[in-house]
Amino acid sequence: MSLEGRGGPLTGEVVVGVDAGATKVEACALSRDGRIVKFTVRRPGNPLAVGLDDAVGAIAEAARGALSSMGEGKGRAIFVCAGGAGSEEVRSALIEAL
Numbered sequence: 001m002s003l004e005g006r007g008g009p010l011t012g013e014v015v016v017g018v019d020a021g022a023t024k025v026e027a028c029a030l031s032r033d034g035r036i037v038k039f040t041v042r043r044p045g046n047p048l049a050v051g052l053d054d055a056v057g058a059i060a061e062a063a064r065g066a067l068s069s070m071g072e073g074k075g076r077a078i079f080v081c082a083g084g085a086g087s088e089e090v091r092s093a094l095i096e097a098l
Contacts, residue, residue, distance in 0.1 A: 013031070014031060014032075014037055015029070015078075015079070016030075016078045016079070017030070018062055018066075018078065018079065018080040020058070020062075020080060020082035021044065021045065021046055021083065022048075022049035022050075023044055024041055024042065024045070025041070025045035025061075025062040026039070026041050026062070027039070027042070027062035027063050027065060028040075029066040038066050040062050041062070042061050042065065044058060045058035045082060046082065046083040047083070047087075047090045048083055049083070052093055056093045056094060059097065060098055063078055063080075078098055080094060080098070
């Protein structure tokens with residue numbers, strides 16, 4: 001299995017997917033061949049449910065947790081699915097935190 005982004009194959013060593021919901025945030029780091037490298041679960045991360053600061057903190061914590069076994073300098077992409085992220089304020093805060 002090879003992972004593809006909008007511009008073609010992803011060339012970094014790991015890709016992180018984050019699902020931020022009202023009850024928990026799940027983050028999964030995948031290798032380019034599709035193997036799960038690390039999976040983390042954190043506190044709620046929907047900004048509409050817990051507030052912007054708490055949500056951004058939970059999402060960033062989950063993403064960093066998923067990346068923790070990879071070390072510094074590894075190429076990577078992070079994809080986040082979060083309720084309320086259609087808001088410019090929420091989107092900007094997430095981009096800055098990650």
